[in-house]
Amino acid sequence: MDCFCGCGIQVPRGLTEANLRLGETALELLAWDRYRTLERLEYPELVEVDRLIDQGAGCHRRLLAAVHGDRDDRSMDESDEWLGQSRSAWAKRPSMMQKGSLLQAPRLRLTEADLDRLDRVHPERSFSAETPARADPGGEDLVEKLERLGVLFREGLLSEDEFQAAKAKLLD
DSSP, X not given: OBOXXXXXXXXXXXXXXXXHHHHHHHHHHHHHHHHHHHSOOOHHHHHHHHXXXXXXXXXXXXXXXXXXXXXXXXXXXXXXXXXXXXXXXXXXXXXXXXXXXXXXXXXXXXXXXXXXHOOSSOGGGTTGGGOGGGGSGGGOOHHHHHHXXXXXXXXXXXXXXXXXXXXXXXXX
């Protein structure tokens, strides 16, 4: 099996599950990035979505490192937990899901055009990296942006250096 990221390596048999999970997290992150980029989100929901994406991107990076042999930890517990949180969250957002049927569970709404945009290494940027409007999420003013940064910092999703750099960038 080829590595999901498209690097061309053959994934060893013992890492097949991690490679498949890498694909699952990438598709979930793609859907979340599309949602936060294209929907007009209010501040509390935007923070919730950003936190979910940041956690998922961390899982994705660790799975990618495991598949590439850069990490020995092959535990799927973290990604299982995040996938559960993600699925529970998008199930409450009708614009993100296709309804299921008697024999099929609801699933993410992803189009061929969405899949064409998928950045397999950084799926959390598949939409937002190309969308200048994302630089001003939901029309937030400076205070809201600083508050949002503070929340991300307090929750441990940004280091002190990342927080200070982002704050300096906003204040410039």
